[in-house]
Amino acid sequence: MKEDVYTRLGERLNKNPTRMPLVPEVLGFLQSIFNEEEAQVGADFPLGSHPVEALAEAMEREPEELRAMLESMADKGLVFSKDKDSGVREYSLPPFMPGLIELQLMRGREDAVEVRQAKLIKKMLDGVEEAVKGLFMMPEKARRVIKPALRTLTVEQELPLESGVQPYERVAEVIKAESSFAAAVCHCRQQAKLTGDPCKVKDAPSHTCLYFGSAADYVVDRGFASRATREECMEILEASEKAGLVHNVSNFDGDNIVLCNCCGCCCDFMIKMKKYRGVRMVYPSNFAARIDGDLCIGCGECLDRCQVAAISLDGDAAVIAGEYCIGCGNCATVCPQEAISMVRCAEKAPPPRPDFIVGLGV
Known part of the structure; x- marks a missing residue:
């Protein structure tokens, strides 16, 4: 029974x-x-x-x-x-995610109950990975089957200076369109911390998961997150960019649910994308990083910055694997030679928000 x-x-x-x-x-x-x-x-x-x-x-x-x-x-x-x-x-x-899984660790507690829950979630994610490993080993098929719930937004200061950049491509416009905000502890980094493998990103802010609308109201009212202002959200985004985290937002246009700021050492999506090359767990932005070989000095700053390990050194120059780049723009923010720029590679608009999605519930 x-x-x-x-x-x-x-x-x-x-x-x-x-x-x-x-x-x-x-x-x-x-x-x-x-x-x-x-x-x-x-x-x-x-x-x-x-x-x-x-x-x-x-x-x-x-x-x-x-x-x-x-x-x-x-x-x-x-x-x-x-x-x-x-x-x-x-x-x-709520769905499994974003929903049930994240809510178990969002309060940021470190008591025995939360440690136990973190270990159970890790065990579950490991079990799921083992069950679908065969699919992950076939990236082309995986791309057809897996429909990511999130898409990447490029660091806004690195967007090309063109009039055609759309509001849904600008993180500031995403925030501007919302009216209710909440900031929560990152479930992924909390799980990693409680299971003995803490985040490797230096100075990563703690409250990097931003919720909007009715989802924000719910997580605040029920004690899962703290109320935030629009200005505080922008400050969190700025701190996240400084640390090199990736902006990932709900993959539909209008009335977003969540904007995560993700790292490659704790985020299960990013970890899978590094482990199973070519698998897409988040949709890339409409922009991709390009390196000017005449300007690049091979300093390696961008390698450490890339959360999906899409950059390598070839002799004295950095090389970007375009099929793995998600277009976050973090590499461009630290290039001392300004050898990296973001160029448009797609015109894909996110789909309208489905009517059946209600905050964190369906």
Whole structure:
């Protein structure tokens, strides 16, 4: 019975955009955060966002009893809650990510419970990697199958001086378009720290995951993150750029959910992209780094800066592997010779935000 309800919960979660193979490590993670009754509620959760009365009818439960359970689950990051303009509160089931996984470590605690959770998440990610390793070994097929939830934004100061740069390509414009903000501890770096392999990036800010809109309201109201202003978000982005972190934002246009600032030593996406060359776990920006061989002196500053190991030295000059470059622009920010520039390589616009996505819930 227990195994069946967690399998059903996993199958329901896999109706969301981000899916996981239901290997034992994934089911073990679900068992660690959902008790059996909570798992039953999650398994029976209809797609979309619903008021408690509609959920009670669909699940054949008493409304007030279900409301109390949903509020408890929302406090634990197991369901997402959103207050509509009408004053009605609606609930939805978050995806594996961004959602359930990140919420377990976002508070930044370092007690025994959080250490245990970090180890379970690492075990789960290792189990998932083992299960899909065959796919990762076939990059072309992996690119067709894997639909990244995030896309990279180029460091704005390195964007080419052209009138055609679109608002969705500028990190400042992404922030400007939002009205509600929250800053949270990076789940990836927190997990790495609690499992004994802390981040290698010098001076990386701690609160580098920025949430927007109803997602920001939820993580603040439930104590997962701190309220931030637009100006504070820009300061975090500036500090992240100074440290060499990569801006990765929700891969749709308008009403973004999250903007992460990622490193190649802790971010599971970046780690996979370095380990399985050619696999795309985030969509690249529309810009790519180019090196002027006449100016490059082979100092190597850009090598350490690249979070996806797309740069190498060939004699006395740096060389960029274009198929691995994600167009973040961090290499250009540290080149003492100004030998690296960002050039447009694509015109791809992110798709409109799907109607079924509600904050962190679906």
